[in-house]
Amino acid sequence: MKPSNKLIKDLAPRKFGKAGVIWTWTLVIISVLGIIAYIDQVIKGQVVTNMNDYALWGIYISNFVFFVATSFVGTVTVAVLRLTKNAWRTPIVRIAEIISLACIIMAGITIMIDMGRPDRLLYLFIHGRMQSPIIWDVIIIPTYIVISLLLLYFPLLPDLAILKKHFNKTKPKLSKWYGKLSFNWTGSIAQKAIQSKSIQIIAILTIPAGFMLQTIDAWLFSTLFRVGWDSTNMGAYFISGASVAGIGALVTVVYVIQRAYKLEDYITDYHYDKLGKLLALTCLIYLYFNVNEYLLPQLTSKKEEITHTNVLFTGEYAPLFWLVTIGGLIIPILLLLFKKGRKPLPMFVIGIMVVVGSWWKRYLIVTPTLLHPFLPIQGVPESWRHYFPSMHEWVITIGTLAMALLIITVLVRYLPVIPIQRTADEQEELRLNKNTES
Amino acid sequence: MKNQLNFRYVFLTLLSVFLFTSLTQEIQAQDIKKNKVRLKADYVKIMDEEVYFDLKASSKIDKKNVDVANIELTISNEFDDEGIKLGSVTTNMNGESRFVIKDFNTLKLDSTNTFNIVVSFKGNDKFKRASKSINFRDALIKAELVTKDSINYITATLIDKNTDSVIVGESLNVQVQRLFMPFKIGEEFNSTDENGSIIVPIEDGIPGVDGNLTFEVVLNDSDDYGTVKALVKAPIGIPIVDESTFDQRTMWSPRSKTPIFILILPNVLTFGMWFIIIYLIIKLFKIAKS
Numbered sequence: 001m002k003p004s005n006k007l008i009k010d011l012a013p014r015k016f017g018k019a020g021v022i023w024t025w026t027l028v029i030i031s032v033l034g035i036i037a038y039i040d041q042v043i044k045g046q047v048v049t050n051m052n053d054y055a056l057w058g059i060y061i062s063n064f065v066f067f068v069a070t071s072f073v074g075t076v077t078v079a080v081l082r083l084t085k086n087a088w089r090t091p092i093v094r095i096a097e098i099i100s101l102a103c104i105i106m107a108g109i110t111i112m113i114d115m116g117r118p119d120r121l122l123y124l125f126i127h128g129r130m131q132s133p134i135i136w137d138v139i140i141i142p143t144y145i146v147i148s149l150l151l152l153y154f155p156l157l158p159d160l161a162i163l164k165k166h167f168n169k170t171k172p173k174l175s176k177w178y179g180k181l182s183f184n185w186t187g188s189i190a191q192k193a194i195q196s197k198s199i200q201i202i203a204i205l206t207i208p209a210g211f212m213l214q215t216i217d218a219w220l221f222s223t224l225f226r227v228g229w230d231s232t233n234m235g236a237y238f239i240s241g242a243s244v245a246g247i248g249a250l251v252t253v254v255y256v257i258q259r260a261y262k263l264e265d266y267i268t269d270y271h272y273d274k275l276g277k278l279l280a281l282t283c284l285i286y287l288y289f290n291v292n293e294y295l296l297p298q299l300t301s302k303k304e305e306i307t308h309t310n311v312l313f314t315g316e317y318a319p320l321f322w323l324v325t326i327g328g329l330i331i332p333i334l335l336l337l338f339k340k341g342r343k344p345l346p347m348f349v350i351g352i353m354v355v356v357g358s359w360w361k362r363y364l365i366v367t368p369t370l371l372h373p374f375l376p377i378q379g380v381p382e383s384w385r386h387y388f389p390s391m392h393e394w395v396i397t398i399g400t401l402a403m404a405l406l407i408i409t410v411l412v413r414y415l416p417v418i419p420i421q422r423t424a425d426e427q428e429e430l431r432l433n434k435n436t437e438s
Numbered sequence: 439m440k441n442q443l444n445f446r447y448v449f450l451t452l453l454s455v456f457l458f459t460s461l462t463q464e465i466q467a468q469d470i471k472k473n474k475v476r477l478k479a480d481y482v483k484i485m486d487e488e489v490y491f492d493l494k495a496s497s498k499i500d501k502k503n504v505d506v507a508n509i510e511l512t513i514s515n516e517f518d519d520e521g522i523k524l525g526s527v528t529t530n531m532n533g534e535s536r537f538v539i540k541d542f543n544t545l546k547l548d549s550t551n552t553f554n555i556v557v558s559f560k561g562n563d564k565f566k567r568a569s570k571s572i573n574f575r576d577a578l579i580k581a582e583l584v585t586k587d588s589i590n591y592i593t594a595t596l597i598d599k600n601t602d603s604v605i606v607g608e609s610l611n612v613q614v615q616r617l618f619m620p621f622k623i624g625e626e627f628n629s630t631d632e633n634g635s636i637i638v639p640i641e642d643g644i645p646g647v648d649g650n651l652t653f654e655v656v657l658n659d660s661d662d663y664g665t666v667k668a669l670v671k672a673p674i675g676i677p678i679v680d681e682s683t684f685d686q687r688t689m690w691s692p693r694s695k696t697p698i699f700i701l702i703l704p705n706v707l708t709f710g711m712w713f714i715i716i717y718l719i720i721k722l723f724k725i726a727k728s
Contacts, residue, residue, distance in 0.1 A: 129693045130700050139708050146715050154718075157725065183726040190728040198721045205714050212707070 003424035008166050010266070011420045013413055020260065020413075027406040034399010037392050038113060046116050048392040053377065055370045055387035060114035062362040063397045066245065067107035067404065068141075068217050069238070069358065073246030074100025074148050075210030076282070079203040088274045090426060091267045091418045095257060096250050097152040098415070102407035103249075104148050104213075108141045110400050133219045140213050147202065147209050154199050158421035161185035174414075187421075214239045221365070227297075227308040228369035237289040241361065243282035244329075248354030251275055253408065255348035257417050266418050269343060276342030279354070283333045290325065308372055316386075317368050320360060328357015472561070473497045475506055477570035479557045481664030483542075485579055490538040491572070493557055495529050497565060505533030509559055513537050516554040516571070517546040524555075551575055551600040572664070576600055579610070579668035581655040583640075590640040590674055594655040596630050596666075604634025608657060612638040615652040623653075646675030 016024065041048050051058045077096040081089040112118050128135040160182035167175040185191060218238035221229035231237070254275070258267045294312070297305035312321040332350045335341035341350065367387055389397070478494040491513065495506040510528050514521035524545075527535040539545065545553050552573050561567035581594035592612050596605040609627045613620035624638035636655075644651055650673050657666040684690075687697040 127693070130696045130704060131689045131691075136704060139704070143708070143711050143715070147711075150715065150718055154722070183722060185725065188728060191725050194721050194725050194728065198718050201714060201718060205711065209711060 003162060003420050007424055007427075008162060008420060010263070011416045011418050011423065012163060012166050013416060014261070016413060017260075020409075024406070024409055024413075027402045027409060030402035031399050031406055034396050034402065037395040037399065041113075041392055041396065042118065048390060050387060050390040050393065052384050052387075054373055054380070054384045055367060057114070057366050057370060058387060059363065059389040059393045059397050060110060062366040063359075063400060064107055064110040064114065065217060065362040065365065066359045067103045067110055067400075068213060069242035069245040069362070070249045070355075071100045071103035071107060071144065071148065071246070072210050072214055072239070072242035073103075073250050074151055075206050076243045076246055077250060077278075078151060079206040079210070082199075082203045083207075086274075087426070088271060090422055091263070091271055092250065092254055092275065094152075094155070094415070094417050094419055095254055095412075096246075097148070097155075098408055098411045098417075099246070099249055099253055101145070101148040101152055102404045102411070104141065104145050105407060106400050106404040108145060109403070111137075111141070113396060113400070133216055133223055136212075136216045137220060140209070140216050144209050144213050147206055150198075151202050151206055154195055154202060155419060155422070156415065157182055157185045157191075157195060158187060159416045159419060161187070162420050163416065211239060214242045221369075224374075226369050226374055227304045227372055228365070231293060233289060233292050237286075237293055240282065240286040240289050241358070244279070244286045244354060245358035247275065247279045247282055248332075248351050248358060251279060251347050251351030252355055255344055255351065257412060258344070261417065263418065266423065272344050272347045273339070273342045276336050276347055276350075279350070280333055280336035283329055283336070283354070287329055287333065290329070304372065308368065311368050311372075312364065317364060321364055324357045324360045324364060327353055328361065329354075332357075472566045473499050473564060475509070475559055475565045475568040477511070477557055477559065477568055479555070479570050479572045480659070481555070481572055481574050483577075483664065483666045485581075485666070485668040487669070488538055489542045490536050491555070491557070493527065493529070493535050493537060495533045495559065505529075505531070506565065507531045507533055509562065509565065511535065511537075512558050512560070514556050514558070515545050516556055517548065521556060522546065547600065551598075574664040575662050577605065577657060577660075577663035577666045579655050579657060579666055581653070581668040581670050583653070583670055583672045583674070584637075590672070591637050592624075592640060592653050592655060592670060593635060593637045594668060595633065595635045596657060597634060598663075604630070604632075605663075606630055606632055606634055608660060608663075610636050611654075611656040611658055612636070613654050613656065614644055615654060620654055640674070644675045645678050647678055649673050649675045649677040651675040 049058060073096045077089060078093045078100075081093070112121060115121065124135065124138050128138065160178045164175050164178040164182055167178065215235040215238065218234040222231055222234035224230065251272075254267060254271075258264060294309055298309045298313075311317055332354050335346060335350055340346065371385055371387060474497060476496050476498070478496070480492040481489075482492060483489045493511055495509055495511065497504050497506050507529055510526050512526045513524045515524055516522075524539065525537060527537045529535045545555075548554060552575055554571060554573050556569055556571045558569035559565070559567060576599040578597045578599050579594050580597065581592060584591050584593055594610060594612075596608055596610065597603070598605055608630050610630060611622060612624045612628060613622045621644075623640060623644075628636040628638055630636055640653075650671060653670040653672065655668045655670070657663055659665050685695065687695045689697065689700070691697075
């Protein structure tokens with residue numbers, strides 16, 4: 001069905017207002033500061049970080065794990081909801097695809113930031129051992145970037161053709177770009193058949209790729225015999241945690257875009273309710289894996305494990321651990337169980353709590369374990385037993401987070417955040433169903 | 439005049455204060471108690487190889503035995519009431535050091551065919567001077583492997599080198615070298631007979647690298663002769679089969695020895711996914727043409 005002018009006008013990308021411009025420039029400035037700090041790190045070496053022989057992975061790796069986890073949103077919402085034929089997904093899938101792409105790109109960049117010699121990146125491919133989970137990560141991340149790009153791109157084709165026409169007179173240059181990117185989409189039966197089949201294949205491909213990505217990320221830790229990491233639970237734990245982080249990020253971004261673009265007619269309370277239920281489900285599953293991950297070592301009383309869990313439960317990291325567990329998981333679950341908790345504004349607040357909790361959760365997965373080395377070294381400086389990121393690490397990390405938001409912002413600025421053609425088709429379907437019923 | 443008198447008093451007062459404080463400091467310096475160093479010296483002779491003294495310095499400080507590190511010990515040969523310096527060594531962090539005698543033949547004997555060695559420490563700020571003397575006679579162990587009726591034996595004869603006479607009634611240990619500690623074989627005590635000899639059967643089945651075993655015949659810490667050791671190398675052990683999996687296809691082996699399943703599975707998955715990705719990109723161009 002041909003979309004109405006109102007629909008196109010509502011959903012076509014539009015210029016940012018004053019707040020949007022300030023937001024974008026803020027992100028640009030933070031990103032540039034991050035790049036400057038990174039250049040300084042490359043010149044001076046990783047001595048500018050607070051990493052040491054104990055905390056040899058720091059905030060960069062926990063940030064990397066956060067990006068990888070959040071990129072799972074493409075798998076868990078777009079692919080799974082499509083294959084399970086959940087029609088309510090339509091207005092949120094494009095945003096999920098954008099978040100997924102932005103996060104996986106930034107995950108790839110962040111892992112390079114952690115490398116002391118980024119110029120030796122090629123060595124990973126030339127000299128890497130296939131036995132190492134790091135090499136599996138090196139393979140799966142570019143693969144997932146391409147899959148995420150295709151997942152975003154194929155459903156965009158009809159919308160790009162619509163935008164080409166829409167901006168033909170008002171913005172001919174932009175229209176030309178949309179035309180090129182639409183790959184001569186005319187909406188013919190042959191084109192629709194190819195596109196539909198391709199999207200189905202990508203949706204199926206995304207699920208194993210997403211699971212592999214999260215599992216490899218988990219195995220980077222669980223193959224290392226370290227307390228807190230040496231667990232058979234780790235793969236499933238990471239997948240459930242990634243679902244929480246991804247959907248939390250999706251809820252937050254959906255709310256901001258809905259308010260900024262005034263899309264209340266398209267993203268309704270019904271969608272928030274559905275998203276809230278999905279988030280509650282993933283949080284409950286993640287809570288279950290958390291119980292497995294922390295309670296069993298505590299009960300089985302292995303000395304090193306007890307030391308580690310005590311650091312988390314009552315020791316140095318206890319305030320952060322309980323803040324993340326209660327604030328980022330238990331309170332969101334309790335709120336999401338009530339219908340009022342699944343309304344837009346509460347959902348936005350819950351989304352922020354979940355995302356912030358997810359970020360610090362990765363910090364808690366990485367850091368405390370490193371401070372309890374597998375083979376303790378005698379006579380180490382006291383400072384090695386503690387880790388808190390340096391100014392360089394904070395600026396670079398915040399810079400990467402800003403870059404991820406900047407990618408999302410740019411894509412939101414130039415792409416229709418809600419699929420136009422699909423919305424028009426669904427509206428037509430709804431109208432026909434109503435007519436049939438009457 | 440009155441002023442001059444006052445000046446004298448001031449001068450005398452200052453002088454007496456200076457002298458008092460200096461004297462007190464001297465007394466206090468003498469009050470710093472120096473600890474006593476205890477020296478231990480063991481003479482060890484390995485036949486056809488080296489002769490050395492194992493030295494150890496310790497001290498009892500606050501009722502605790504403490505190893506004395508970084509002190510210089512001088513070793514000299516006492517002869518005709520005269521000390522001929524052989525050399526010096528410095529103790530390590532465990533208070534230990536080893537002094538190897540470069541040329542045993544230069545050592546001088548006294549009239550009773552005994553070597554007299556003195557290990558001395560000249561003292562420092564913390565420890566008093568100390569010395570330890572060791573006296574020993576030169577003994578030889580002639581050891582060899584013999585086979586009788588398909589049974590292997592270690593035979594050894596203990597001889598006093600300077601009198602060229604066999605030593606009777608001394609206990610010799612027979613043991614085989616292992617990685618951490620020697621493994622004793624035969625009886626617990628093997629006393630030398632009237633010929634100064636012992637014979638000890640060797641049990642079968644002792645493992646060794648490439649089947650090589652090194653037997654030690656040891657006169658252990660004798661009052662007269664110190665420790666004397668003879669080594670016998672014999673290829674009569676069971677060769678150790680190296681069970682290391684380093685060169686096999688394992689997860690911890692080098693890149694060239696990657697397990698086959700690790701080569702197959704991730705590559706199938708990777709190429710499988712990229713095959714689909716390329717197929718989808720081709721489809722994208724087909725959309726443009728259709």
